[in-house]
Structures are given as C-alpha cells and as structure tokens.
Amino acid sequence: MVKRPSKPRTAPLREPNPPDIRGGRRRPPDPQQPALPFDPMPDRIEPCLALLKAAAPSGPDWIFEIKWDGYRLALHLDHGKVRIITRGGHDWTHRFPTIHAAATALPVGTAILDGEAVVLDEMGRSDFNALQQALGGRSGKRSADEAIFxxxxxxxxxxxxxxxxxxxxxxxxxxDLIPAAADGGIRLSQEIEGDGPAIFAAAAEHGLEGIIAKRRDEPYRSGRGGEWVKVKCIQSDGFIILGYEPGSGYGGIGRLLMAAMKEGKLQxxxxxxxxLSSRSAAILRTEMDKIVTKKPAAPTGRKLEAVWLQPVLVAEVEYRGWTSDQKLRHASYKGLRDPDEGGEVFQLRGDRG
Structure with missing residues (x-):
C-alpha cells in the first residue's frame, strides 16, 4: 500500500551541479556564486499539529502519509551533536540511543527533523503500548533501544x-537526506499515492491508526492551523483516571473509571x-497506589467498591465512539501519557453523543 510517488517534481530545488550542501561533503566555494546568508538554528520549534477531521480530504492539493502512534520528537543535529526534543520541549536524547546513533551518521552539518519515535510490531505498525513499556512506563527512566525515528x-x-x-x-x-529504502534507526514516513478516501479505507483495512493529509503548497506553521489534517480509523484520546474498581484482572484492576473535560470541569x-497486560497493569498500579484519595474528583454514580485517585493520571484510550449519554463505547487502555509532556485531556462538546 505504501510507496513513493511517481510524479515528477514541479521545479528543480537546486541549480545543475551545485556545490553539495551536506555537511562533511562540501566542495570549495565558487567565487562567482553569491554567498547565501545562513539562518541561525533555532533552539526549539513548536510543532505543526494535525487538525482532526471526520473524513479524508480529496484532490491533488494534498499529500498523504500514515499516522504514526508514538512520541512526537524534533531531532536537532549540529555538526555531530544530537539533541532529541519532545513536543513539550524536554530533552530526551538519552532515552533513544538507537535514534541518537543513527542521527550521527546522517550526511548533514546542521538539521532539524520533525517526526515520531515509535516501536513497530511484527506487521510494521506502530505500537504505543510497546513504546511506553520500552521507556519504563510513566516516569520511567529506561532508554528505548528498539524505538526508531x-x-x-x-x-x-x-x-x-x-x-x-x-x-x-x-x-x-x-x-534526499533519508532514502525511502532506509531501514535503520531513522526512516522516512513515505508518501502514499492515491486519493484520500481510498487511502483511508486501505489504512483501516490494514489495522492502522489513521492517515495524515498535508497541503502540498503550504509552508510549515506551528500550531493547529489546518495545513495538516488527521483522520483516525480508531479514535484515541487522553482521559483522566478518576479511580478503579477492583477485580480479578491484571494488577487487581477490574475497570478504570475515566473522565473528560467539559466547560472547565471533569465529567x-x-x-x-x-x-491491560501484566506489565502495563503493574506500572499503572504502582502509580495509582501513590495517589489514592477518599472521594472522586467528579460524580460517577454509586460505585461502593471503587478506589478513588487524585485526578493527575492521563491515560491514552482507544474507543469506537460515544453513547447517547456521553459514555465511551468499546474503550481499551493503551498506556499512560508521560508527565513531562503534560498530556492533553479530551474536551467534551455539548453536542457529543
């Protein structure tokens, strides 16, 4: 399903036979050519965020890619020095040794790459829970050798x-910098050729999380301005854990009780x-046992056996939709959002149903 586009480039990006601009491979400067001014390398760039849409856009104005399920990162390279910065601005260079090693081998002097750290399953799909476990869970200190960029x-x-x-x-x-065939610690998110709705249908058939559509002629803008659009095959968002009902499941957890935000309050x-797996449940139970409290942070009805928690843990939850009374349908736990990243909590609208 995934392949590089066969269309020709609309215009050459470089003049014929230019000096090679990649670090470590420069030719002597041509005195007849004017020197281009250099831009200072920013310490950090706020990422461009994809706007959620219900349907994939269509037409030649859009470029399509797979939606990857991991941690958004910016990879900074400065003449051999590598920094790996999270979406929230934290330096996680030490946590991704495989990505770090691959970055030092790139044939470039300075660069900033935007991308996603992922762990792939046996089918080549990104697995958020596997990435979380590789990092040691919430507040984990382990490095993720199996994570790639x-x-x-x-x-x-x-x-x-x-x-x-x-x-x-x-x-x-x-x-030019990362070939489509690259299969090491840094790989290219390949462009998918075709029309949006058909690509989305194929992504759903292959069990992928969704697709990203990007406007072909737009510059890179930080924030959620609509230049990039995401369409999800399976809904996945962050929800506050209010508490849990004890049970016979892993970690003694029967059911997690979840809340979203609505008009500034938890609902x-x-x-x-x-x-939950045995490993993810053990990580979650360790975190929950630290924040037990006497009362729920939001009304939940009569739940006499529930253990209540301070509303500080944000879980990533997959779900298939909503009931008429604003409850999650067919929900499944994926993992805890990292506290360094200040995970976004889903915002309920008044018409959600």
Whole structure:
C-alpha cells in the first residue's frame, strides 16, 4: 500500500551541479556564486499539529502519509551533536540511543527533523503500548533501544530555515537526506499515492491508526492551523483516571473509571476494562497506589467498591465512539501519557453523543 510517488517534481530545488550542501561533503566555494546568508538554528520549534477531521480530504492539493502512534520528537543535529526534543520541549536524547546513533551518521552539518519515535510490531505498525513499556512506563527512566525515528518533515537544513518553503519542496529535500529504502534507526514516513478516501479505507483495512493529509503548497506553521489534517480509523484520546474498581484482572484492576473535560470541569465518561497486560497493569498500579484519595474528583454514580485517585493520571484510550449519554463505547487502555509532556485531556462538546 505504501510507496513513493511517481510524479515528477514541479521545479528543480537546486541549480545543475551545485556545490553539495551536506555537511562533511562540501566542495570549495565558487567565487562567482553569491554567498547565501545562513539562518541561525533555532533552539526549539513548536510543532505543526494535525487538525482532526471526520473524513479524508480529496484532490491533488494534498499529500498523504500514515499516522504514526508514538512520541512526537524534533531531532536537532549540529555538526555531530544530537539533541532529541519532545513536543513539550524536554530533552530526551538519552532515552533513544538507537535514534541518537543513527542521527550521527546522517550526511548533514546542521538539521532539524520533525517526526515520531515509535516501536513497530511484527506487521510494521506502530505500537504505543510497546513504546511506553520500552521507556519504563510513566516516569520511567529506561532508554528505548528498539524505538526508531520516523521522519516526516525537514525544518532546518545546513544553515537554512526551510519553514517558509512549501510542503512539497521540504518533502523532496527530506527524501534526499533519508532514502525511502532506509531501514535503520531513522526512516522516512513515505508518501502514499492515491486519493484520500481510498487511502483511508486501505489504512483501516490494514489495522492502522489513521492517515495524515498535508497541503502540498503550504509552508510549515506551528500550531493547529489546518495545513495538516488527521483522520483516525480508531479514535484515541487522553482521559483522566478518576479511580478503579477492583477485580480479578491484571494488577487487581477490574475497570478504570475515566473522565473528560467539559466547560472547565471533569465529567465521568465511563469505564475501561480491556487493554491491560501484566506489565502495563503493574506500572499503572504502582502509580495509582501513590495517589489514592477518599472521594472522586467528579460524580460517577454509586460505585461502593471503587478506589478513588487524585485526578493527575492521563491515560491514552482507544474507543469506537460515544453513547447517547456521553459514555465511551468499546474503550481499551493503551498506556499512560508521560508527565513531562503534560498530556492533553479530551474536551467534551455539548453536542457529543
């Protein structure tokens, strides 16, 4: 299903036979050519975020990719020095040794790559729970040797800020830096050729989380401005854990009791009884035992046996939809959001149902 596009480039990105601009491979400068000014390398760039849509867009204005399920990262390279920065601005360089090693081998002097750290399952799909376990769970200190970096944008390249370039040109430069066949610690998020609705249907058939659509002619803008769109095959969002009902499941957890935000207050949205493994349940139970309290942070109805928690743990939950009374349908636990990243909590609308 996934392949590089066969369409020709709309315009050459470099003049014929230019000096090679990649670090470590420079030719002597041509005195007849004007020197391009260098842009200072930013310490951090706020990421472009995809806007959630119910249906995939259609038409030639869009570029399509798989939606990867992991941790959003920016990979900073500066003449051999590597920094791996999370979406929240934390330095996690030490936690991704495989990505770090692969970054040092890239043939470039300075660069900033936008992408996702993932752990792949046996089918090549990203597995968020496996990534969390590799990192040691919430507040974990382990490094994730099996995590790789899926690169999907290039924001700075050998002294030049690329954010003002259109998406397609940035994409071509990224393909020059990371070949489509790369299969090591840094890989290319390949463009998918076809129309949005058909690509989305294929993604759902293959059990993927969803797809990303990017406007071909737009520059890179931080925030959620609509230049990128995400369409999910399976809904997945962050919810507060209010408490749990004891049971015979892993870690003595029968069902997690979840809440979303609505008009600035927590609202109970039902329970999650599946998705826990022995390992993830042990990690979760360790965290929950630290924050037991006497009363729930939001009304949940009569639950006499429940153990209540301070509302500080944000869980990633997959679900298939909503009931008419604003409860999650067919929900499954995926893992805890990392506290360093200040996980977003799902916002209920008044018309959700």
């Amino acid at each position: 899926i690169a999907f944008d290039l924001l700075h390249f050998d002294g030049h800020d690329l954010r003002g370039l259109e998406q397609e040109s940035r994409r071509h430069l990224l393909e 109970y949205v039902g329970g999650v009884g599946t998705g």
